Amino acid sequence: MKNLKIFVDCHVFDGSPQGTASYIKGLYQELIKDQNKTFYFASYTGNLESIFGNNNNVHYLQYSSKSKYLRLLVDIPGLIKKNNIDYAHFQYIVPPVKKCKYIVTIHDVLFLDFPRYFPFAYKISKKILFKWSAKKADIVLTVSEYSKSRIQDHFKIENIEVTPNAIEAVFFEEFDKKAVTEANKVNYGLTNYFLYVSRWEKRKNHLLLLKVFVENKFYDQFHLVFVGDNSITNTTYKSYFKTLPNKIKDKIVILNKVNFDELLNLIRGASLSIYPSIAEGFGIPPLETAAAHIPTICSNTTAMSDFDFFQNSLFDPFDEKDLKYKIIAGLNPQNLSAISKAIKDKYNWRIAASVLVKAINDNQNHSI
Helix, strand or coil: CCCEEEEEECHHHHCCCCHHHHHHHHHHHHHCCCCCEEEEEEECCCCCHHHHCCCCCEEEEECCCCCHHHHHHHHHHHHHHHCCCCEEEEECCCCCCCCCEEEEECCCCHHHHCHHHCCHHHHHHHHHHHHHHHHHCCEEEECCHHHHHHHHHHHCCCCEEECCCCCCHHHHCCCCHHHHHHHHHHHHCCCCEEEEECCCCHHHCHHHHHHHHHHCCHHHCCEEEEECCCCCCCHHHHHHHHCCCHHHHCCEEEECCCCHHHHHHHHHHCCEEEECCCCCCCCCHHHHHHHCCCCEEEECCHHHHHCHHHHHHEECCCCHHHHHHHHHHHCCCCCHHHHHHHHHHHCCHHHHHHHHHHHHHHHHHHHC
16 A cells, blocks of 8 residues: 555644644544654744644644635635645545545534524535535544534534543643642642633533532632633623622632643642533543543533443533532542543544544445
């Protein structure tokens, strides 16, 4: 079998950090270990060499434009043709001009199952583009069994492989709890606090968590810390927050911009990590906190229903009483080491990479 040439669209590294970038990084840091394959990573400004290193089987390409239309219509087809690429891997949307075999990862189709949380134009355009891309691709990937079943149902596509996200090794490392606590106290004035890591969208359910925090007076002992970018304004949250007295508002901390080291310290110092999101295609944050042996409670819906190792720490994200009782129970955790080990065994990039390699091999055999 010839040495395969695999092109990877890395334009997501040109912007602010996001889940698709973590997916590409983890998956291909594992795949490039295979010297029988040659990899071509393309972006406009992303510092890809610092991510994937200087290896004989890795090449870096640059797009001539930041425009997504020119990238898909001109840059990518040209680079694929010039470098005689065998397979090209994209996230969500593939180029219309096909110069080689396509791999596409569609991480979720939540906008079809939970339309009330997404703008109308977004729903229409993404449905058309995602379905068209899935039909055009030779290999379709997603990140969870939940997303696989929903893509199959909506797009009527059977052959979908699951390349699950994984948790970075740093979250499993031992750390000095006393030093972390002191750093968070100095940097943020935080000692005892609940933590929710997520960008701001209505489906992320920040309001429910705030209400439970306030109505059960958890503010007497804890701060509530929200970490994440404000991608969609949550007006109902803001309206409720405005009604609160200042003594409670002072116990709510919102951090929109933190770097990775700051986030890691915030995770390691938390008294309890809470993940009340209503809908996720995967759900990485609760796995990261649990990997670090932080007491974690998590929503039991969509892809998160697969997190069976959380057992009684799963809750109904529509039920305030359930969340209240799970918070109380979560403050007296058990089996933190066992949960961390289960996550490490189940969600690692070696497994995801092996799924993609098998899919490519099967595709090649079917083409012969």
